[in-house]
Amino acid sequence: MKIIRKIRSNLYATIIGSFILMMALIAVIIEYVGYYAFTSSFTKEYKESVSKAAKVAEKVVTGHMFSYFLGAGGEVIENYYKYAGDDTIDPFSEYEYTGEPFYKRFFRKIDVPLEKVKYKTIYSEIDRDYYLTDDDYYDAIANHTRWICDCHMMVRKDLLQLCNDQKMSVMYVIIPDSDYKHYTCIFNCPSEESGYTPWEFGKRIETPSEEYEKAYRNIYENGSQSEVVIRTDNLNGGSPHITAMIPIYDTNGITVKKGEIVGLLCVQRTMEELAASRKLFIQGVTGITVMAIVIMGLIISRFISRQIVNPIRKISKEAERFATENKKGDNPLGYNVSSVEDISSLAVAIDKMEADTIKNIDDITNFTRDQERIGTELSLAADIQRGLLPVITQNILDRKEFSIAASMEPAKAVGGDFYDFFMIDDTHIALVMADVSDKGVGAAFFMAISKTLIKSRAGLGGTPSEILAYVDKLIYEKNTAGMFVTVWLGIIDLETGHVQACNAGHDHPAILGNSKEYVIKKTVHGSPIAFLPGMEFPGHEFELRPGDSIFLYTDGIVDAKRGDGERFGTERMLRTLNRYKDVDNDTLLKGIKREIKDFVCEEPQFDDMTMLSFTFLGKKK
Numbered sequence: 240m241k242i243i244r245k246i247r248s249n250l251y252a253t254i255i256g257s258f259i260l261m262m263a264l265i266a267v268i269i270e271y272v273g274y275y276a277f278t279s280s281f282t283k284e285y286k287e288s289v290s291k292a293a294k295v296a297e298k299v300v301t302g303h304m305f306s307y308f309l310g311a312g313g314e315v316i317e318n319y320y321k322y323a324g325d326d327t328i329d330p331f332s333e334y335e336y337t338g339e340p341f342y343k344r345f346f347r348k349i350d351v352p353l354e355k356v357k358y359k360t361i362y363s364e365i366d367r368d369y370y371l372t373d374d375d376y377y378d379a380i381a382n383h384t385r386w387i388c389d390c391h392m393m394v395r396k397d398l399l400q401l402c403n404d405q406k407m408s409v410m411y412v413i414i415p416d417s418d419y420k421h422y423t424c425i426f427n428c429p430s431e432e433s434g435y436t437p438w439e440f441g442k443r444i445e446t447p448s449e450e451y452e453k454a455y456r457n458i459y460e461n462g463s464q465s466e467v468v469i470r471t472d473n474l475n476g477g478s479p480h481i482t483a484m485i486p487i488y489d490t491n492g493i494t495v496k497k498g499e500i501v502g503l504l505c506v507q508r509t510m511e512e513l514a515a516s517r518k519l520f521i522q523g524v525t526g527i528t529v530m531a532i533v534i535m536g537l538i539i540s541r542f543i544s545r546q547i548v549n550p551i552r553k554i555s556k557e558a559e560r561f562a563t564e565n566k567k568g569d570n571p572l573g574y575n576v577s578s579v580e581d582i583s584s585l586a587v588a589i590d591k592m593e594a595d596t597i598k599n600i601d602d603i604t605n606f607t608r609d610q611e612r613i614g615t616e617l618s619l620a621a622d623i624q625r626g627l628l629p630v631i632t633q634n635i636l637d638r639k640e641f642s643i644a645a646s647m648e649p650a651k652a653v654g655g656d657f658y659d660f661f662m663i664d665d666t667h668i669a670l671v672m673a674d675v676s677d678k679g680v681g682a683a684f685f686m687a688i689s690k691t692l693i694k695s696r697a698g699l700g701g702t703p704s705e706i707l708a709y710v711d712k713l714i715y716e717k718n719t720a721g722m723f724v725t726v727w728l729g730i731i732d733l734e735t736g737h738v739q740a741c742n743a744g745h746d747h748p749a750i751l752g753n754s755k756e757y758v759i760k761k762t763v764h765g766s767p768i769a770f771l772p773g774m775e776f777p778g779h780e781f782e783l784r785p786g787d788s789i790f791l792y793t794d795g796i797v798d799a800k801r802g803d804g805e806r807f808g809t810e811r812m813l814r815t816l817n818r819y820k821d822v823d824n825d826t827l828l829k830g831i832k833r834e835i836k837d838f839v840c841e842e843p844q845f846d847d848m849t850m851l852s853f854t855f856l857g858k859k860k
């Protein structure tokens with residue numbers, strides 16, 4: 240009872256568990272699809288926002304100034320930023336009451352020696368010959384440097400303003416190396432909320448990933464006008480972000496060829512908002528799903544308990560009772576056990592099964608009793624059939640003119656094959672090999688009648704043809720079952736070896752004679768006995784010399800087959816006979832049985848197998 244109670248509990252848990260699992264699986268699918276769609280939509284919006292911001296920032300970046308910025312150098316520009324806001328005195332005024340030249344005050348204030356800048360390529364456009372004194376020439380260099388620094392400061396200020404207004408994390412301008420493995424910073428403008436420390440002008444930085452290298456190459460080499468890179472790993476402590484980049488071209492061709500790419504404008508936006516939104520989305524969907532599962536679980540649980548689990552328990556209890564008592568119950572289950580059609584049909588089927596089982600038990604009991612009776616009768620019939628077969632008595636063994644051996648293995652309890660040998664008189668022996676057209680008990684009775692009639696008629700004398708014609712007439716007149724029997728009958732003169740034979744539709748015998756090999760002795764066939772009325776049975780004669788043998792058999796020998804359908808066949812039988820031709824008859828029959836067994840392996844026997852081997856020895860002088 241404990242085991243059954245456990246099974247019932249498991250049924251309820253299994254159904255509810257399966258429902259919850261199914262709902263959870265559906266929720267996961269919905270969540271995954273929604274997550275993917277939400278992420279794709281949000282990512283698309285991110286890409287559009289950074290791309291638009293880059294297009295706006297493009298308008299404030301002057302590409303032809305990049306060579307000037309690089310020519311001025313990082314130290315000059317960065318020091319200019321440091322001291323430009325100090326207005327205690329105006330070190331950058333072109334007039335000084337003390338008479339000190341402007342360039343000396345300027346380069347001293349930004350803490351850069353003149354020799355570091357005066358030979359830069361960027362100043363080659365200042366004509367030395369135009370100025371009368373060195374002070375005038377260096378003042379021109381100082382003013383030109385100040386103008387470059389002011390331009391850089393103005394662009395940087397505009398980019399920083401745009402970065403804050405557009406809510407980007409950083410806007411920067413770079414010049415990648417020719418192999419795209421590193422780049423040089425021209426502008427770096429992080430927003431106030433980004434927490435980034437701005438890079439110094441002219442700083443060389445390693446390209447963060449292969450995706451960035453590919454984007455740089457697409458712009459410089461493949462003519463791409465916009466690239467977007469999403470970076471979510473290997474951030475070195477930073478936040479996931481998305482970066483849009485566009486090329487910056489030289490517009491006037493002063494320092495480089497007009498229209499040539501001089502750098503890249505990059506706009507970066509962190510993806511923390513996306514991550515937070517995705518987290519809220521997942522939490523919301525998960526919460527709604529859990530609530531739906533709980534509510535639906537309660538509803539389904541109540542329905543399942545009333546309409547499925549409890550009825551199945553009732554059906555299970557009835558099945559347990561019937562298995563123990565084997566009798567019909569007082570209260571049939573019926574259709575009202577559940578409103579679920581399949582379960583109510585199961586209850587009705589249980590009621591019908593009980594009635595049918597009780598009837599089947601009675602039928603099986605009667606059938607078993609009949610089978611036991613039939614088995615006893617078949618065993619008795621088999622004993623009777625074996626008793627009808629001739630026995631090699633001591634009188635036969637004492638005969639010097641011949642030796643003989645025979646065997647029969649029926650496919651069923653009783654068979655339709657039979658063999659016989661008997662002395663007609665002191666100098667003549669009859670050999671019979673026959674095969675009834677059916678199997679089982681009916682064939683065994685037909686065999687017994689045929690065998691008795693042949694032996695009785697042979698005792699009256701006459702040729703094999705006359706004997707079989709007589710038997711055919713008697714059997715055909717009373718053969719309402721339509722059976723027939725093939726027969727080979729031979730009468731051998733033991734003094735001379737002369738053989739008179741008649742073949743009534745049977746397999747030709749194998750003869751060991753002059754050729755010293757077994758061969759098939761083919762002669763005229765007659766009709767099987769009881770096959771058609773008034774048929775003739777032609778006979779034939781041949782001679783045996785001392786040492787010659789006759790091998791008689793039924794078609795169960797040559798028709799024995801193995802699993803692939805191949806039959807033992809006449810040729811294989813002859814090869815086996817010739818392999819055992821020098822042994823006695825009993826050993827020969829055992830050898831053939833062994834060969835057939837090895838050939839068919841585990842394939843069941845489907846036909847009776849009967850053999851007889853006779854060797855003529857002649858009359859001893």
